[in-house]
Structure formats: C-alpha cells, structure tokens
Amino acid sequence: MEEKHMWQFGTREVVYAAIGAALYGVFSWVTNFLALPAAGNISLRPAVSIPMFFGVAFGPWVGFLSGFVGNILGDFLSGWGFWWYWDLGNGLMGMIPGLIWLGITSYKAKDAIIKAEVMVVIGAAIGMLVPSLLEIFFSGIDLKTAIGGYWFPAFLSDAINGLILVPILMVAYDSVAARSGR
Amino acid sequence: MLVTWKYRPRQSVIETFDPRARWIFSMLILFAIIKFWDIRFLLFFFALVMTQYALTKLTWAETKRAWFFILFLILFIVALNTLLTGRGGTAEVLHGGHVLWRLEWHVLGLSIHPTITVERVWFAMSQVVRMLSISILFFVIPYTMDPRLYGVTFRGLGLPDRFAFSMDLAFRFVPTLARDFSTTLDAQKARGYEVERMEGGIIAQIRKMAPLVVPVTMNAILSGEDIVNAMDLRCFGIRPRTWVHQLHYQRRDHLLIAFGLVIFIAAIIVRNVLHVGDFWLPTWALQWAA
Structure with a gap:
C-alpha cells in the first residue's frame, strides 16, 4: 500500500480538493437563504x-483548497465578488482539521471523532480569526468590532455546523473508504 | 435547480484585458487604497473603481442583490465600529473629539453610553468610502472573468500546476454536483423530506440538512475514485501540463499593469515620503458639534 505523507498533493488530492471545493461552493449557494441575524x-x-x-x-491541502476555492465559488455563484482574506480563512478552517489525517484508521471510531471535533473547533476559531484580524488592516475597524462583529458570529456558526455534520459525514465515509480500499 | 455563473460575454472593454493583468492591477490598487485614511484620496480611488465598474457594462438588474449585500455589510460593520469605539487605523480618533451626540442605553441592567463625535462620524464616512472602493474593485470579477480561464490564469500567476488544475476542475464540477444535489433533493422530497419546513432550533435545522449533504458528498467521493483512476492511467502530473486555453499578454495588458504600478508607487511616495494621506478632518465639519 502506498505510504501517506501529511502534505502530499498527488492526483487523488487534486481531484478531491476540486470535489470538496465544488461541493462547498454549491452547498453555500443553496443554503445562503438561511441568514443568521447576528x-x-x-x-x-x-x-x-x-x-x-x-x-x-x-x-490538510485538500481541506485548505476545498475551503479556499469553495468559498470563492460560493461567492461567485451568489455574485458577491471576491473576498480573498475570507477565502483564506475558509481554507485554514479546512486545513487545520486535516492535521489529524494521518492518525485516523477508522472514521467511525470514537477517538477519531473526538479528535476531529476538537480540530473542527480549533479550525473554526483560527480560520475565522485570521480574516477578522485582517479586516482591521483593510477596513480600519478596531479589535472589538473585529471580534464582536466578525469573528464571534462566524466562529460560533461554523463550529456548531462542523460539530454536528462532520461526525455524520465521517461515519458515512467509513463505509465508503472501506469500499474503495484506500 | 440550475446553477449559472454570473459571467456572460458582454463585449466590454474590461473583458479584452488578460485576466492575469487584471488580477495584478486589482492587487496593486488594493494595496494602494489601504495606505490612505484621507477621504480626499479615498474618493479618487472610489472614482477609479467606479470607472472600472462603468466599463464592465453591468446592469442594475444583474447586480442589485450584490449591491444590497455589500452596502448592508459595510454599513452594519461601520455603524458597529462607530458605536463601539469609532477607532480604526488612526489612533487619534479614539480619544476626545467634538461631541455630536451622547447616547444612553440600558441593556440588561447595564448602562451603555456611547459618545458620537464629529471625528468618529468623519472617520466612519472615510471608512465607508474605503470599504466600498475595495469591495467594488473585486466585485466585478465574477461577472466579467470567464470561469474557464481561472486555472490557466492562476497557473500564469505562479500557482503550481496541480493546484491550478485542481482549481480548474472545481469550476468544472459545479454544474454536475449541482445537478446531483437537485436529484437528491427531489428524491428526499419524494420520501417526505420537507426542506422548506425549517422549524426548530439551530441544531435541529443543521441536522435536517444531513439527508441532503451526506448522499451528495458520498456520491461525489465515489465518483472521484473513477476520475483519479482515469487521470492516473493518463499519467497525470508526470510532466508540466499544457492548457486548452492559452493566455498572451498584449500591449494593453502591459499598460494596465504599468498604470497599477504607477498608482501603487505614487501611493507609497505620498504616504511614506510626503507623509500625506492620514486621517483628515475638514475644519468646517467641526461646526456640526456646535
């Protein structure tokens, strides 16, 4: 069996990064009607x-590109323009959970799900913090506004979504992974 | 459910430029804009990006949703910032100032009394112009850049082959995955799934998305295996790739990049050598306080 490396980016990663990005773009576009008032x-x-x-x-590279390119796609489909630092933040949000990639043998094992949940929260926190802080530089807002107006609602929403749906996707993927033998 | 890109050929001047030249120009203007807090300079940049917008031949009907989104976002954040501190890139706005209104709110037993000064209001106006300029600069891209060219564009801008190809593939997968989503949605509805009935708390609403998200994602992953195998069989990644669409810089592209460079260098000289362009408040605005 081919040995996996943390930062590898071969054919498989090229294809799954593209699929992840396209899925993220399409789902974002579809669910844009669920706007939080925050x-x-x-x-x-x-x-x-x-x-x-x-x-x-x-x-991690697949997670990064899925978030980065997927956010671009979602914004392009909605016609909202190009917000590169938010794309970067979404990329980090996918990359950070990817850091546990090599340690997972079974996607439905309790310890793998707990590790993933922890990384989802860290990913959402850091991923949304970077663009929120960059807004200080670009938009001239202060730290309180960056944290209260951007980071906190984005982090809360993304962390909750990730905490609920990532384990469901992991359990479903476990059987798919076994089927594909990869 | 039809997914359509916002791009369509409009025979506009903007579309005649090489996408790489447009990205370089946009980034140079972005970094020039963020050097200023003086509204007079910011209005120059605002005029520049509005000129670009005018050259795109975009109509109000096509863009009104995006305009509302951008304006709501900017006004919300600027209002929040003004009420919270009013401070931004220029520290002098934070302390003192000429009082315009002194508000007093009682929320959950706490007394909040933000003070709105002339300086804060003027800073907020500068902030709106700056944020609008940055937003409009990039806002036209989805409408005026052919999605088929993103891969080759970013390859041309220095992104490694595999990353650029992945980006290119992502754009191509969108219609297929949107169709899969639509099929899944119809199938789930036939089983009694009611996507429109989004009642319950946030957690319940998110969980209700699982019957849509999971099958579409797993189906895409399974199809991905076939694509990986097909690409491996064709020796993908062994040698640098060639692209179906080729990009060539024309004279006008060099001129656009040169124009962007001139503005960027001028911005550096104005801010760092002449020390002009920091937050500016006209003396006549102080009369508002009286």
Whole structure:
C-alpha cells in the first residue's frame, strides 16, 4: 500500500480538493437563504462542514483548497465578488482539521471523532480569526468590532455546523473508504 | 435547480484585458487604497473603481442583490465600529473629539453610553468610502472573468500546476454536483423530506440538512475514485501540463499593469515620503458639534 505523507498533493488530492471545493461552493449557494441575524456577512452554512470533513478525510491541502476555492465559488455563484482574506480563512478552517489525517484508521471510531471535533473547533476559531484580524488592516475597524462583529458570529456558526455534520459525514465515509480500499 | 455563473460575454472593454493583468492591477490598487485614511484620496480611488465598474457594462438588474449585500455589510460593520469605539487605523480618533451626540442605553441592567463625535462620524464616512472602493474593485470579477480561464490564469500567476488544475476542475464540477444535489433533493422530497419546513432550533435545522449533504458528498467521493483512476492511467502530473486555453499578454495588458504600478508607487511616495494621506478632518465639519 502506498505510504501517506501529511502534505502530499498527488492526483487523488487534486481531484478531491476540486470535489470538496465544488461541493462547498454549491452547498453555500443553496443554503445562503438561511441568514443568521447576528451579523451582516455571516450566514448559517452547513456547507462549512465540507472543507473540514475533506481535511479530515484527505489531508490538510485538500481541506485548505476545498475551503479556499469553495468559498470563492460560493461567492461567485451568489455574485458577491471576491473576498480573498475570507477565502483564506475558509481554507485554514479546512486545513487545520486535516492535521489529524494521518492518525485516523477508522472514521467511525470514537477517538477519531473526538479528535476531529476538537480540530473542527480549533479550525473554526483560527480560520475565522485570521480574516477578522485582517479586516482591521483593510477596513480600519478596531479589535472589538473585529471580534464582536466578525469573528464571534462566524466562529460560533461554523463550529456548531462542523460539530454536528462532520461526525455524520465521517461515519458515512467509513463505509465508503472501506469500499474503495484506500 | 440550475446553477449559472454570473459571467456572460458582454463585449466590454474590461473583458479584452488578460485576466492575469487584471488580477495584478486589482492587487496593486488594493494595496494602494489601504495606505490612505484621507477621504480626499479615498474618493479618487472610489472614482477609479467606479470607472472600472462603468466599463464592465453591468446592469442594475444583474447586480442589485450584490449591491444590497455589500452596502448592508459595510454599513452594519461601520455603524458597529462607530458605536463601539469609532477607532480604526488612526489612533487619534479614539480619544476626545467634538461631541455630536451622547447616547444612553440600558441593556440588561447595564448602562451603555456611547459618545458620537464629529471625528468618529468623519472617520466612519472615510471608512465607508474605503470599504466600498475595495469591495467594488473585486466585485466585478465574477461577472466579467470567464470561469474557464481561472486555472490557466492562476497557473500564469505562479500557482503550481496541480493546484491550478485542481482549481480548474472545481469550476468544472459545479454544474454536475449541482445537478446531483437537485436529484437528491427531489428524491428526499419524494420520501417526505420537507426542506422548506425549517422549524426548530439551530441544531435541529443543521441536522435536517444531513439527508441532503451526506448522499451528495458520498456520491461525489465515489465518483472521484473513477476520475483519479482515469487521470492516473493518463499519467497525470508526470510532466508540466499544457492548457486548452492559452493566455498572451498584449500591449494593453502591459499598460494596465504599468498604470497599477504607477498608482501603487505614487501611493507609497505620498504616504511614506510626503507623509500625506492620514486621517483628515475638514475644519468646517467641526461646526456640526456646535
């Protein structure tokens, strides 16, 4: 069996990063109607679980590209323009859970799910913190607004979505992974 | 459910430029804009990006949803920032100032009394112009750049072959996956799944998405195996790839990049050598406080 490396990016990763990004883009576009009242640009997007899950299942680069490119696609489909630092944040949100990729042998094992849940929360926290802080630089807001207006609602929404849907996707993927023999 | 890209050929001037030149120009203008807090300079950039917008031949009907989204987002954040501290990139706005209103709110037993000063209001206006300029600069891209060219564009901008190809593939997968989603939605509805009835708390709402998210994702992963095998059989990644669409810089592209560079260098000279362009408050605005 081929040996896996944390940062590998071969054919398999190229394809799954593209699938993850396309799924994230399509789901984001579909669920944009579920807008949370908390903040202007934050919507309740179950789709955020896609880059997190793709990170866990296929590695950090796949998670990163699923989030980064997927967010671009979602914004392009909705016609909202290009917000590169939020794309970067979404990429990090997928990349960080991907750091446990090599340690997972069974996707339905309790310890794998707990590890993934912890990384989902860390990923959502760091992933949304980076663009929120960059908004200080670009938009001239202060730290309180960046945290209260951007980071907190985005982190809360993304972490909740990830915590609920990533384990469901992991359990479903366990049988798929066994079927494909990879 | 039909997924359509916002792009369609409009025979506009903007579309005649090489996408790489447009990305480089946009990034240079972005980094020039963020050097300023003086509304006079920001209005120059606002005029520049609105000129770009005018050259795209976009109509109000096509873009009104995006305009509302951008304006709501900017006004919400600026209002929040102004009420919370009013401070931004320029520290002098934080302390003191000429009082315009002193508000007093009682929320959950706490007394909140933000003070709105002339300086804060003027800073908020500068902030709106700056944020709008940055948003409009990039807002036209989905409408005016052919999605088939993103892969080759980012390859041309230095992204490694595999990453650029992955990006290209993602754009191509969107219609297929949207169709799969639509089929799954119809199948689940036939089984009694009611996507429109989104009642219950947030957690219940998210869990209700699982019957849609899980089958579409697992189906896509299974199909992905076939694509991986097909690409491996064709020796993908052994040599640098060639692209169906080729991009070539024309004279106008070099001129666009040069124009962007001139503005960027001028911005550096104005801010770092002449020390002009920091937060500016006209003296006549102080009369508002009286």
